[in-house]
């Protein structure tokens with residue numbers, strides 16, 4: 001995995017709460033043996049009409065949002081199915097960070113494993129960010145994982161929580177498997193004792 | 196010693212490594228896999244030249260993409276056939292037991308684990324599927340994982356986990372006639388919402404739970420994830436042991452006695468405390484049904500569609516308006532009598548013998564409304580056979596319902612069984628998300644008896660009138 005670096009981007013607003021992973025990527029697209037190429041079906045049923053044309057009103061389709069890599073999402077984003085295809089589709093589309101008040105557990109875990117940073121902010125900040133985008137869709141924020149802060153225009157810095165382990169993995173581009181494999185002796189010992 | 200909860204006992208006995216500032220390394224006793232969330236995990240192993248650490252702890256089935264019309268050969272959908280081939284190849288290469296299409300042990304992953312006696316009290320169980328919470332009904336700690344984690348468990352039989360909080364759901368009282376286990380969980384979801392359990396493991400306690408059989412307990416634990424909970428657990432008791440005795444993978448002879456005495460310790464100690472608690476009175480429940488696009492949008496069957504204008508929270512108000520527009524329902528409209536097109540009885544929530552028996556009791560000697568397509572889909576091959584031995588298939592067929600082959604079927608629109616845009620379905624499955632049962636399809640989640648009654652009426656119905 002690429003080390004996670006500081007970046008700035010516009011935010012694509014998707015205020016709806018409880019967005020489930022079936023909306024992020026519908027089940028019919030899970031018949032793949034690959035992790036790549038899923039960005040084109042991200043939010044498929046919200047993004048495209050019956051004939052497959054982009055719906056102009058949907059946030060991801062608005063021209064002023066092209067190229068943005070932060071999704072400003074509603075409360076409890078990513079609930080439902082454990083499909084890792086959801087973060088695969090989001091990263092393939094170009095997202096690198098998600099901002100919400102809460103994320104569903106499994107989705108949050110899956111995202112962290114794919115270099116997609118779920119940023120939890122308080123309700124008031126969340127509302128303020130939506131307001132900012134509404135007033136100026138071109139507004140950019142900076143994600144600084146190192147200092148665990150979201151930097152807003154005008155110099156305001158909003159801290160966000162992340163556990164030290166996930167932070168280290170993201171910053172260094174490490175994944176869990178290497179870490180787990182380093183405990184093989186302990187695992188063998190547990191297996192011996194537990195039997 | 197400090198009193199412990201059931202969750203703490205199971206968790207602590209599986210911690211391999213616990214270091215400050217890092218998640219715990221948790222040992223996994225049983226890893227269930229299926230065709231949809233495993234191919235990329237095996238590919239990951241190959242890329243790193245790793246093997247499967249403990250193939251005997253991994254069991255595979257096929258369920259999600261399996262057609263339920265004809266199972267005499269591989270699926271005709273080429274993409275589905277490819278997933279079947281991949282799983283066959285991966286299981287053969289790594290020495291993993293596979294119960295493929297047509298095998299006598301085949302079925303939905305969360306149905307065959309318990310049925311085969313693989314699911315046991317005190318075990319840690321994972322699967323690349325969020326409804327792994329089902330297995331918690333046996334006092335196991337069971338939860339869904341993503342594909343990267345499937346790869347990690349294949350490679351090490353361990354997972355990195357952050358310790359969740361504990362949340363006791365105490366259910367007092369007994370269910371009235373016509374009210375089902377599904378109604379307990381739907382009413383919990385209506386109360387706490389789709390995120391009410393985030394970060395927690397539920398433990399269901401009380402007479403309203405211990406009076407349930409194992410099938411019913413699994414229905415409750417199955418939908419723990421719909422509240423965002425990591426898992427749902429029920430302390431094992433004589434009902435659990437009786438269910439497991441004699442199952443193919445359950446311990447036998449002296450091993451069995453030893454296991455039962457160990458399993459009997461798996462209960463929350465007196466004086467142990469939970470981070471959160473909630474109480475439900477089962478006796479006061481009526482049949483429940485959902486009306487929206489989140490499992491938390493549920494109401495008693497005698498209720499009416501809520502009005503977004505009365506919702507004070509702006510985000511909830513918006514979600515409700517969007518849901519009602521998708522469902523094409525009016526605020527204030529009674530849910531009873533809402534016309535439907537399809538009834539689906541099946542899934543890992545309600546595709547077990549108890550559910551089929553309950554539905555058959557309602558359908559016996561009655562007819563499915565001519566405007567309704569009713570599908571009855573057993574959760575496994577073994578359930579299909581057992582139901583036929585009892586003659587339940589005759590009841591369904593004579594009533595005019597389809598009696599199909601086992602699989603996930605219309606719970607998830609990826610195997611050919613699906614709604615067409617605009618159709619309404621009373622479904623015993625677990626998710627009413629937009630398009631979950633087919634693009635544009637509209638789902639009302641309910642128990643098996645409510646589904647059967649609605650099939651007869653051609654509209655959302657109160658089964659208590661038919662009893």
Ligand code: SF4
Pocket residue numbers: 258259303304305324326542543544602603606607624625
């Ligand atoms: S029946 Fe539905 S919820 Fe259960 S495993 Fe299959 S698709 Fe998932």
